Amino acid sequence: MPTNHHRVREPDPEPYDESSLTKAESVQVEVLSELDEDEERDRHRLELRVERAFCEAGKALAELRERRLYRSTHKTFEAYCQDRFGFTRRHVNYLIAGSQVVENLQMGTIGSQILPTSERQVRSLIALEPDEQREVWQQAVEASSGKVPSGRIVKGIVEQLKEKPLALAKGYCQVGDVFTLVRLEGKEKKYNGCWVIATEPRDFTIIVEVHDTTLTVKPENLNKIDSPEAHRQLPQILQRIRRVREVPGFRDRAAYAMLEHMGKQTYLTPLEEKILQVIEREYGVEDVEPEVGS
Incomplete structure (x- = not known):
């Protein structure tokens, strides 16, 4: 007597789930072991x-x-x-x-x-x-x-x-020229608006001194300050600010904030000059002769 053979239907494969792959990968990352110093070096x-x-x-x-x-x-x-x-x-x-x-x-x-x-x-x-x-x-x-x-x-x-050939920095400025920083990006963005003094023009970049550090910038990052008074006074103001900042233990937040502020002013008002003198006395660096540039 003929026998009816019934074909057993196999279950449909599970649909592809991209999220499950992501989860698996994340699990794999979690079980990775750390490398010791020698392995990191290798x-x-x-x-x-x-x-x-x-x-x-x-x-x-x-x-x-x-x-x-x-x-x-x-x-x-x-x-x-x-x-x-x-x-x-x-x-x-x-x-x-x-x-x-x-x-x-x-x-x-x-x-x-x-x-x-x-x-x-x-x-x-x-x-x-x-x-x-x-x-x-x-x-x-x-x-x-x-x-x-x-x-x-x-x-x-x-x-x-x-x-458009690159601008030659050596023809753009001379040592001692003063500028305002513009169009800086990344970690140096905070210095936009600060005045600087050029100390080393190179072929395509310029090393400049800002109130608290030395930067390497391009000519397009500099706006020239044409004021003769600024050329005369800013190098001395930079020296005075640097002398205070270099004093061991310089941490006073009020003094720090004022020096940051002065690093963006192309001249000091009479009140700012008095404040700078107070800070200099506080940190014992009064031997630089002050000069008001209002």
Whole structure:
């Protein structure tokens, strides 16, 4: 007698739940173990090797070419690189030139230790002068919110540079010129509106003294103060403020607030001058002759 075979229906697979994957990932993060000091050091060292791999390759290729260490097996360096590494002549030249760019950035990176991690990121910089390389790279890092910029971002800034050359700071000011800071961003934003004194014009940047620190800025961050009185008085006011701030144990919040205020005034009113004298007496730095600039 024929038997009816009933096919058992298997349950439908559970729908894909992206949130469950996120939860699983978060759980995985929670169970990760901490690294000890040696492991942290090794991780940092190995990460640097990964990041600088193309730079190390470029330096090694440059030495192989300079010392002609390929001569025992190949007549030309180009043939050696093609046979040994599968590198074309153009790629080898990019690696060598790129490593030289990175070395330049390491020597003079402005306010940042963010360095390239691939040859393509620096390819557009090769034809630039060293100072231009550093300036363009810094702009690219800023455009990438403090991260390693892509080659596309770097190339875009280089193209802008060709249309509008960078302002030469050395032709913009002289030592002792006074300015007001503008358009600063990030941690230095708080100094916008402060007056500063130029102490070292470089090729594309200027080192300036503000009331409580030293900054490296660009010409576009400076508005010139043309007042002869400001040129005469501000260096002395800076000296007086610095002398008070450098006194061991300087912590009084009222004095601190007043000095911050004076760091934004291009002259002192008679009352501000009296207040500064009181602060100087309090901290025992009265030997600088005061000068009212109302």
